[in-house]
Amino acid sequence: MSAPLLSATHISAGHGTGSPVLENVSLSLRRGEIVTVVGPNGSGKSTLLQVLIGALTPRKGQLTRASGLRIGYVPQKLQIDPTLPITVRRFLDLPQKVSDAAAAEALQAAGASGVGARQMTALSGGQFQRVLLARAILSRPDLLILDEATQGLDQPGSALFYRQIEEVRARLGCAVLMVSHELHVVMSASDRVICLNGHICCEGTPEVVSAAPAYRELFGSGTGGALALYRHEHDHAHHHDHSHDHTHHHPHHETAQ
DSSP states (O other), X not given: OOOOSEEEEEEEEOSTTSOOSEEEEEEEEOTTOEEEEEOOTTSSHHHHHHHHHXXXXXXXXXXXXXXXXXXXXXXXXXXXXXXXXXXXXXXXXXXXXXXXXXXXHHHHHTTOTTOTTXXXXXXXXXXXXXXXXXXXXXXXXXXXXXXXXXXTSOHHHHHHHXXXXXXXHHHHOOEEEEEESOHHHHHHTOSEEEEESSSEEEEESHHHHHHOHHHXXXXXXXXXXXXXXXXXXXXXXXXXXXXGOSOOOOOOOOOOO
């Protein structure tokens, strides 16, 4: 098995001097896999991302990155002043200029070919997120991180966006880490799911996690059934390594939210 691109070991983290939001969290990300972190509001998903991208120093634990690791980041949302005229092509030149060929290739890879001349403020929600994706993959990242990247899109739009993420993963060979509250749609695109609520409650393949008692405790017993709708083409397209098909249970403890 390849060495992890990034690994966190027994991480505890929080903001200010308050109680930690995350306690004893360990995870690793390997090239080529799509990992999704799901959890209710206040579960520490954003805090975990801040630790992984280096924006927040953990109070305890260790973070290890592969040498020269390149990270591409797609934010939850990006506010652009509606009075600011900026085309998609100009936006892709921020913070540093890229060639027309590189910009066109990134837009094509993100499923947004042909929008380069349009104003950012005139794009639909789905097109806007695809342009953010194009900007994130311009640096040919080893690890692509997406924070609630489909918030505001309808379910078919979300499903199409996640299909695009799978294509980007195939094209770049990168690892993908997604944070989402859209359980069914996002899990359909995932190789591995981590269920977070201040600590890791369970992790494994989507099928295993959706059947896990800790997952159902957090999200309700009715959340597993719709998964099959989105995995119909995955079950025969991917042959999972079933050596990982078990749920890791972690002891529950109270966590300040």
